[in-house]
Amino acid sequence: MSVIDLTGVTRGYGSEKVLTDMDLRVAKGEVVGLLGRNGAGKTTLIRLIMGLIAPWDGTVEVFGLDPRKEPMEVKRRIGFVAEDQELPKGLKVHQVITMHRELFPHWDAHHATTLAERFALPPDRKIKDLSKGQARQVALLCAVCHRPELLILDEPAGGLDPAARREFLETSIQLLVDEECTILFSSHHMSDIERMASRLVMIHDHQKWIDSEVDAIREGYCLAQVPREQLESGERLLEVEGCLCSRSHGAAWHAVFEREPDSCARELKNTLGLGQVMCRTIDLEEMFIELAGRSS
Amino acid sequence: MNFFVDANSGVPIFRQLMDQVKLHIASGALKPGDELPSIRSLSVPLGVNPMTISKAYNLLVRENVLDRRPGLPLVVAELDEGSLTLSRTSQLREGLKPAARLARQLKMSTDEAIGVFKDLLEHQTGSEDES
Numbered sequence: 001m002s003v004i005d006l007t008g009v010t011r012g013y014g015s016e017k018v019l020t021d022m023d024l025r026v027a028k029g030e031v032v033g034l035l036g037r038n039g040a041g042k043t044t045l046i047r048l049i050m051g052l053i054a055p056w057d058g059t060v061e062v063f064g065l066d067p068r069k070e071p072m073e074v075k076r077r078i079g080f081v082a083e084d085q086e087l088p089k090g091l092k093v094h095q096v097i098t099m100h101r102e103l104f105p106h107w108d109a110h111h112a113t114t115l116a117e118r119f120a121l122p123p124d125r126k127i128k129d130l131s132k133g134q135a136r137q138v139a140l141l142c143a144v145c146h147r148p149e150l151l152i153l154d155e156p157a158g159g160l161d162p163a164a165r166r167e168f169l170e171t172s173i174q175l176l177v178d179e180e181c182t183i184l185f186s187s188h189h190m191s192d193i194e195r196m197a198s199r200l201v202m203i204h205d206h207q208k209w210i211d212s213e214v215d216a217i218r219e220g221y222c223l224a225q226v227p228r229e230q231l232e233s234g235e236r237l238l239e240v241e242g243c244l245c246s247r248s249h250g251a252a253w254h255a256v257f258e259r260e261p262d263s264c265a266r267e268l269k270n271t272l273g274l275g276q277v278m279c280r281t282i283d284l285e286e287m288f289i290e291l292a293g294r295s296s
Numbered sequence: 297m298n299f300f301v302d303a304n305s306g307v308p309i310f311r312q313l314m315d316q317v318k319l320h321i322a323s324g325a326l327k328p329g330d331e332l333p334s335i336r337s338l339s340v341p342l343g344v345n346p347m348t349i350s351k352a353y354n355l356l357v358r359e360n361v362l363d364r365r366p367g368l369p370l371v372v373a374e375l376d377e378g379s380l381t382l383s384r385t386s387q388l389r390e391g392l393k394p395a396a397r398l399a400r401q402l403k404m405s406t407d408e409a410i411g412v413f414k415d416l417l418e419h420q421t422g423s424e425d426e427s
Binding site for chain 1: 301304305306307308309310311336340341343345346347351397401
């Protein structure tokens with residue numbers, strides 16, 4: 001059984017659709033990185049999974065349950081850190097932890113103490129007096145000490161400096177090692193996705209654009225750079241099998257292909273008669289820019 | 297044993313780790329029978345998903361570079377001189393692939409490209425004498 005199972009989900013706000021007919025299945029133990037531009041629908045997707053909003057169409061199941069119908073049962077098994085996590089500002093760190101302990105019957109107090117020590121959290125300091133990184137660490141501690149089966153992190157590293165980000169990443173990985181839980185996280189930091197995720201889902205134009213193992217992206221996709229004088233319109237590249245998108249960039253057309261570089265160069269020659277096309281593998285960051293940053 | 301990961305290098309992390317293990321073996325830093333660090337102990341400090349490390353190790357076991365013994369740490373497999381040579385050859389092969397692609401894209405003849413490689417081997421300072 002999948003931990004997360006979305007089928008044909010459509011949802012938006014007002015009259016505007018954000019996600020259209022989206023399918024997503026996440027198996028136990030997977031670590032899925034969600035990528036997309038601001039407003040692409042990452043947070044909407046997470047809110048649907050958390051049962052905070054209902055789909056307009058389609059079905060959402062988490063642990064085989066409808067999170068809108070059985071919110072307590074589902075939330076009990078999820079750990080969640082939101083992008084704009086609000087902890088009660090006037091409370092002290094130890095009070096926030098106690099509050100969470102009382103909410104969750106399976107709270108692991110030993111784990112909470114260990115994490116608080118590792119993060120060097122000052123128990124008597126008020127939330128409002130913590131640094132942003134420390135506040136995030138309190139939120140993470142509260143999200144994981146009830147031993148969730150599914151951890152959802154919305155922009156966990158947002159606003160953190162590189163050192164705090166790295167520490168957050170290492171803590172999440174520690175959880176993965178200790179608990180083998182399933183993780184869904186959204187991030188704009190490609191290197192975090194590269195390090196932590198086993199699978200990448202990229203949302204663009206209300207849809208899943210890419211849903212692939214992270215390693216397969218490096219080896220199964222490439223970027224072709226065609227000098228403009230060789231081709232009158234970048235649109236023609238879309239005729240070539242495996243082409244995901246094309247755009248104009250400086251003196252060349254850039255196109256992303258779901259092919260290896262050699263096979264791509266061959267296909268460009270066969271289909272469009274183009275010689276001397278530079279085809280090379282790309283990393284996640286370039287892929288993201290090519291796919292999401294193209295001018296429409 | 298030193299391992300490092302560059303998440304922006306353009307090479308998948310599991311391959312970076314596989315290459316580093318092989319390099320350590322080819323250079324003699326890891327010897328047959330030496331234990332590899334556990335997945336847990338590598339995962340957190342490297343900041344890498346444990347499954348990625350496990351994938352690298354599994355592939356190395358499949359390539360007979362590492363030996364798996366039930367319930368014990370992975371060790372470097374007994375390698376004869378032949379397979380060490382083979383390992384060196386395949387590492388060089390991997391390293392040369394981008395160069396081969398570049399040569400083809402530059403429309404260089406095979407002889408021309410080999411000439412460049414030969415020149416580098418013979419004249420680059422600090423290069424070691426191994427074939």
